[in-house]
Each structure stands twice: as C-alpha cells, then as structure tokens.
Amino acid sequence: MIKTALHAGRIMIENGSEVARVEDTIHRIAVSAGYPQSKVYVTITGIMMSISDEENAQIEPINLRTIDLEKITRVNDLSRKFAAGAIDLVEFESDLTELEVHPRYFPLWMQLVSAGIVSGTLEVVFRNNFPDFWITCLIGLIGWGVFYAVNKLAQVRFLSEFLAAVAIGLLAILAVHVHWGNSVDDIIIGSVMPLVPGVPLTNAVRDLLTGDLVSGIARGIEALMSAVAIGSGIAMILQIL
Structure with missing residues (x-):
C-alpha cells in the first residue's frame, strides 16, 4: 500500500499538482486499503509516509518537476477506482507504472x-x-x-x-x-x-x-x-x- 501511495504521490508532484491534493489522494488510498491512521508528509522534493503502530517509514524522493495535468487527472481517476473497489492494489500499481512508461503527450x-x-x-x-x-x-x-x-x-x-x-x-x-x-x-x-x-x-x-x-x-x-x-x-x- 505504501509503495503504491508513494508512487501515485510522486507522479502527481512531478507533474505539477499542489501539495494539498497529493496529501488528500495518498490519504484516501490509505483509508481505502484499510489503514486510516497512516501519516504522510509531502514536499516538492520528497514524500514521507508511515503507518501507525509500525516502526518504519518510507521516503520517495522527487528529482524531476514538469507540467502535465493529464497525468494528475489520470492518477486521480485511478485512486477513485481503487476507493470504489473497481481495481485492487496490484492493478493500481500496474496502471501507475504503465502511465509512466507510456505517457500520452500531445504531438x-x-x-x-x-x-x-x-x-x-x-x-x-x-x-x-x-x-x-x-x-x-x-x-x-x-x-x-x-x-x-x-x-x-x-x-x-x-x-x-x-x-x-x-x-x-x-x-x-x-x-x-x-x-x-x-x-x-x-x-x-x-x-x-x-x-x-x-x-x-x-x-x-x-x-x-x-x-x-x-x-x-x-x-x-x-x-x-x-x-x-x-x-x-x-x-x-x-x-x-
């Protein structure tokens, strides 16, 4: 869950999303996965996330920043599908990877x-x-x-x-x-x-x-x-x- 949530947050920050939207998306992913007490700290250079009662936190560095609002929209759509139960965590992570490997840019x-x-x-x-x-x-x-x-x-x-x-x-x-x-x-x-x-x-x-x-x-x-x-x-x- 943490891997998928951090992956989604990184894509959003890299492509121009504001911090509040990223925090909300990651929190919704955690709640939908059954971890409502998770903690997340977001900046434009890195994201840190932990689960309550667990000892370890994970950090996702962010080195690239550009503007691609379509990617932000697609990550939001995937998070809503996950919250609705239309996809599971494995499909969610696979779709995020596909979004990065094969982005859709205007010619x-x-x-x-x-x-x-x-x-x-x-x-x-x-x-x-x-x-x-x-x-x-x-x-x-x-x-x-x-x-x-x-x-x-x-x-x-x-x-x-x-x-x-x-x-x-x-x-x-x-x-x-x-x-x-x-x-x-x-x-x-x-x-x-x-x-x-x-x-x-x-x-x-x-x-x-x-x-x-x-x-x-x-x-x-x-x-x-x-x-x-x-x-x-x-x-x-x-x-x-």
Whole structure:
C-alpha cells in the first residue's frame, strides 16, 4: 500500500499538482486499503509516509518537476477506482507504472501550433496590436520549438527558458528590422507568454494559502527563477542589439 501511495504521490508532484491534493489522494488510498491512521508528509522534493503502530517509514524522493495535468487527472481517476473497489492494489500499481512508461503527450506539431496561437492572441489582448498578430504567432511557435529542443538535449534547469527568450528577442528585432512587424515590445510580450511559469506560480500561492509553507516558498522561488531566466534572455538581446 505504501509503495503504491508513494508512487501515485510522486507522479502527481512531478507533474505539477499542489501539495494539498497529493496529501488528500495518498490519504484516501490509505483509508481505502484499510489503514486510516497512516501519516504522510509531502514536499516538492520528497514524500514521507508511515503507518501507525509500525516502526518504519518510507521516503520517495522527487528529482524531476514538469507540467502535465493529464497525468494528475489520470492518477486521480485511478485512486477513485481503487476507493470504489473497481481495481485492487496490484492493478493500481500496474496502471501507475504503465502511465509512466507510456505517457500520452500531445504531438510536437500540436504544441507548436498551440504556442503560436496563444502568443498571437495574448499579444492582441495585452497590446491591442492586430497588425503584429501573425508574426507574433510565428515567433512564439519558434520560441516554443527552441524551448522543447533544449529540454530534450540538455538537462539543465532554466537553460531552455533562457535560450528560448534569446531566440524570441532576436527574432522580434529582426522582424521589425525587415518590416514584418511594427513593435518589438508587443511581439516579445506575446511570444514569451507560453514560457511564463503560470502553473508553478499558481500552485505556490495555493500551497501558501493551505499552510504548506515549505513547498509554497520552494515553488515560488522556482517560478521566480524561470521568470528571471526569461527576462535575462530578453534583456541580453535588447542590450546587445
């Protein structure tokens, strides 16, 4: 039971769930398995769980954090099935392993198109600049492509945000220089929107409001570092060019 509960909690934390949801899910798994007095402590870097009247506790380290809300939803669905008696612990653990081994991601082309649409739309919403809509879509698409490629090639935190921001700033200046766009600032503002750490920042606030101060502060710093990486990339290009 502890192995399955920790496995479920790790998947949720790794993919962007707030701490309170993870604690609730693990507690429900324990209650459904017949251990209502279990204890759990969750942070964004590790989960510790024990069963009352037992001497040993188990710890599940968390080294990777990304955003995949579909995985969180699927873990919640599996926990509800287990609570309803539709699956047992062995099936639950097997399904969690299958979820990690064969994840269902949106294809790259769909991610790129979505990033482009989001960039252009938010540029219009924030800056009311309709003439720069299409070039912002294109630069936002390319920026997300750089972000995706760097994440695949180099496992260095915040490097992907920095290099994607550099590419966006460079392309925005080039587009205005060749008269494909009108405002460098407007194009940059729209194009960086897909990179902004909105979910980590939201979860940081939610963790703080629910009393999970350690995780809330840690998430907030992580979101701040991502924002600094994005801002540094843009600032460097604007300073140089």
